[in-house]
Amino acid sequence: MDVDLLVRHGHVIAMDDAGTLIPDGAVAVAGGRIVDVGADATVAARCVAARELDAGGAPVHPGLVESHLHASFHTFRGALPDHLAEDDSFDTFESVFYNHVTDEDEYLAVALAAIEMIRNGTTCFLEAGTVLSPDSAARAASLVGIRAVLGDPFIWDQPDGFAQGMRAAAGNRSRIARAPGSRAEALDRLGTELRRNADPDALVTGHVAVLGLGTASEELMLAAKSRADAAGCVLNIHQSYSPADTGADRLRFGKDPLLHLADIGFLDRNVTLAHANHLGDEECEALLDRGASIAWAPAASMMWGHGGCFRGRHAELHRRGATIALGSDSPNWSNDFDLFRQANLAVLTAREAHRDRTYLVAEDGLWMATRAGARAVGLADWIGSIEVGKRADIVVHTLRRPELVPVTDMVRNLVYSSRSKSVSTVIVNGRIVLDEGAFVGVDEGELLREVQRSSTALLRRMGKVVEPNRVARRG
Template identity: 70%
Template sequence: MSERAIAAQLLIRHGYIITMDDAATVIEDGAIAIGQDGRILAVGADREIASRYAAAREIDAEGAPVHPGFVECHLHASYHLFRSVLPDQLVESDSFDTFEGHFYNTVTDEDEYLSVFLASMEMVRNGSTCFMEAGTILTPEMGAKAAQEVGIRAILGDAFIWDQPQGFSQGKLEPDDGCVTCATQARLHTELARAPRTRAEALATLGVQAKRNADPDALVRGHVAVLGLGTASEELMMEAKACADAAAVTLNIHQSYSPADTEADRQRFGKDPLVHLHETGFLDRNVTFGHANHLTDAECEALLDRGASIAWAPGASMMWGHGSSLHGRHAELWRRGANVALGSDSPNWSNDFDLWRQTNLAVMAARDVHMDRTYLVAEDGLQMATRAGARAVGLEHEIGSIEVGKRADLVIHTLDRPEMVPSTNMIRNLFYASRSKSVHTVVINGSVVLEAGRFVNLDERAIYARVREASRDLLSRMGHVVAANDVGRSMRRR
């Protein structure tokens, strides 16, 4: 190190730097200097940065794309032990019996820990460096432990903030469902042994996870999550909003997911749900609505007026046939200036935690429905997955772009993929061809978590074996039998 060189912890050189800054700056032969605190010290041309900084370690990107880590804004991280168990022919109203009636009264803390661990690994491998969980981990401490050990940035909510859980089943039932089904579903939801049953019980845990933010450098932080979908009274919703405002965090809530729950809210409020929430003061810039698949013109105006965010999960809607591609207003709202982020939902709804897939589905579906190739373009998708995501989780000043002072949450791709050859247009190749397949190295908070497609500090084979065993045990306790020979064949294929 020369006397004039500035010390850095890590120097990423010769990258095609997609900064996602206000000017959409792209640096074709760029470098990023990262300090000991995990923040970005400098970004610019490689020749300039390399002459000014000397680092303990250098990574040569070899001309491959480098971009901000993606931000997952809507997911359920504790279901991975029975991913893809729900058969394709299962109707959605029946699926909730499996989740609420069996899963949550069977799952253990160890199961949740392993599920979040596997979910975190999957996200990192696919280029996501931060996720906001939807408030459905029964023991958030297990989720925090798993996220910290994997090394991913996580934003957790308190579990099942609701005071009328029976509203969930009522909102999901089809109009011709009988009262017996309704009563059965309501009983199952009410009897979740480890979830709140009353407003007093919900208020007792409301805001607990937000206390994690006392440490501004913590990798795992908190927000306020309300389950929504008819399960929370207006009184509880307003208490949650006040709690989120006081803690200066995001309030995350499911909203207008299916036609059934949307109509149930409309009947409950006597008008369009978001119009009502605008009038009560609930609708605000720090609120992020999961899904929001079914909005009216008036609701779009209300959302634009207050600056609330949407976490669009196109794969989940497509999986269950909810029609957000056809009827959703996400792309239109984005073009009008709304903050639209992305999410993968759960391992039985979109079935993978790959935000590259979600952003690609969002762009392609919008083009197809509007019959307009230019309606959304690759850059729109990248911005949804980075800057819009950072704002939706309340961290727009910390992550989402490659800028001096921000956290070094970065994804380095490789050009050694057939999809990246020839590199005629780096962003087009990346977005439409390689996507997560070319993810090579992932840096979170300045630390290399994934290198050359392998986790630096994890024994992956041991983890997968442990998860397979835990999954068999959980499914057995739930009454599902996984044939040992099927598991064996799966393992041999690997």
């Protein structure tokens, strides 16, 4: 069999239902898809490859799937002081940002996010519906060669519904001139990005996004659900992020939010809830019953002190069979787009919270970052495992890192020690986009210089000067 690419002598971690591990394995790729997987000697004997890649015994696994990401904020990563309250950040930074950011700024921000994700072993991301110019995001994703699932920006019809501390930003809705100004406008824009799904082999596709956090009426939410159902795609919404918005939803609905969403037919298998840090017992049962997914962002919860890692139900729900995927959220919330970090935090905080070393293990973290992520972004049939017929989104590590040596248990080594540091070669849709640490088709140095120029100019237009934290020493 003639193939385009043959990855040889890899420690293949297939992430299939059988938990297949092949210490000396090979993966054959043709036409952007995986066409053969197995022992190296067997696969090599039946394949003639245009190019062979020798993994040298290093881990080979499916690309990680980023299930909750705000890609455009990269242009002011690190700009928010640690002592700035979250409600102030919405008012003083984000709403100002959206009134000054240009399409080119967003293009460069998404390109920066994309090269960071590729270097960290992430081959697909779902953008949470906050890039004002999805076409700019699509152009950036195509440049780098990463798989992207885009949504319409700021689908909301009651932006003043932000709870308590978030109300400041929502009350300034008029400052976000490019966001929908009415329910009619939101309904008109809803589902626009689904046009990208006409090509079954597209690298950039669309999903239905609703901002959430109290900003969407039931009419808008049910319209979004109907469009996602018709399109056969995922519906992504922020839900139960903080005590404030969770409490406001409880007042609005007269019961726990997920119970109400189940009652009205919104909570369903094709719905992915971003964060879901604060769930009650009955809500957990409803989520398990309806099959909705959660995109858990451990670092973001920890950075802002929301308690999701220690009082949240994510680990418990994963153990009970729910789809718990992982997300990096955004710069200034977790600050780096590294799903190995999220997987590591998910496993370790679950153990600490439950005081049980076995509550989650390394395999759980990798599952969340691959198989669960693929389902949460609506691409479970495409990606998330190394199996014949799936798209060839593959990450190859290198043993030329001390963290992966000695070669013992590769999954534990990946999640606990090397994480993204050992990523060497990344393949997306059968194409090598990172070749032994070097990008193919992207001048990384020049891109980083352009991003810095864009960030400097944007912050100047916003009237922001980044200064060190000035917090008095305590104690």
